[in-house]
Amino acid sequence: MKRSTDNHLMELIRKNDHRAFTLLVDRYWEDLYGHIRIKIREKDDAKDLVQDIFLGLWKNREQVSCNQQGSIAPYLFGAARYAVISYFSRCGVLVPAAQSLTVFQEPVSAFYSDEPYLLKELQSQIEHEVDSLPDRLKIPYRLSREQQLSIKEIASRLSLSEQTVKNNISAVLAKLRARLGQYHSDSTICLILAIATFFHDH
Structure with missing residues (x-):
């Protein structure tokens, strides 16, 4: 068999x-x-x-x-x-060991039925917001999301503690949710961040 x-x-x-x-x-x-x-x-x-x-x-x-x-x-x-x-799509999961996570409840498939414009627009807004951040926040975030480095690898490269790296990435996510929240629901932003992370190397 x-x-x-x-x-x-x-x-x-x-x-x-x-x-x-x-x-x-x-x-x-x-x-x-x-x-x-x-x-x-x-x-x-x-x-x-x-x-x-x-x-x-x-x-x-x-x-x-x-x-x-x-x-x-x-x-x-x-x-x-x-x-x-x-x-x-549980935003806190984007940073290992984060606590008090909010679980995304809506089905993912609902967002795939929308026009690609939604994803493109949100990604553009996220890029704009990240670009405006100070280097101490922007660099760890980009190393994590764009180069897929682990918290440990980022900490070693930047000569920072792992907790500092976690805190910095968490701060970026919090700023993104706060700045984009006036236009989109928190769960939508979480999902877009998740999709952008998952499909970055596809």
């Missing part, structure tokens, strides 16, 4: 075959975990997201299907994309 195609495994999974499900999990776990781990840079959270993706696959096994090439990978990595966006 280990050499079975994704299509065959999914046929068995729809019949509640747990062994086939385990084989499919084993086949894609490492790739999914590595993909998500790079994005969110939190090992335990990445594992939780992967587990949630496979639990979702099992719960929706009767509706989930492979693509025309017989692969389940597009479904899994599509689920990973939305899982990461949902993870980052």
Whole structure:
């Protein structure tokens, strides 16, 4: 069964075959975990997201299907994309170890039905606001969001403590929410920041 195609495994999974499900999990776990781990840079959270993706696959096994090439990978990595966006849409999660997070409640799909103009406009406003910030705030933020450096790497490069870097990035996010809040809801800004972070290298 280990050499079975994704299509065959999914046929068995729809019949509640747990062994086939385990084989499919084993086949894609490492790739999914590595993909998500790079994005969110939190090992335990990445594992939780992967587990949630496979639990979702099992719960929706009767509706989930492979693509025309017989692969389940597009479904899994599509689920990973939305899982990461949902993870980052909690604004505080953008800075590791942040507390008192506000969880974004609206479905992500609602924003994808809008014209691309909304995203482009908000990104432009965010860029303008970031450019206006002092270097002590702007540089750590850009290193984190644009170069995907970790808090530890930024602290080392700038000769700052990790807590200072966290505080500076948190301050940028707070300023962005405050300055853009008069035009957009807080949850919308959170989501746009999340999308901009996730898709920056795509």
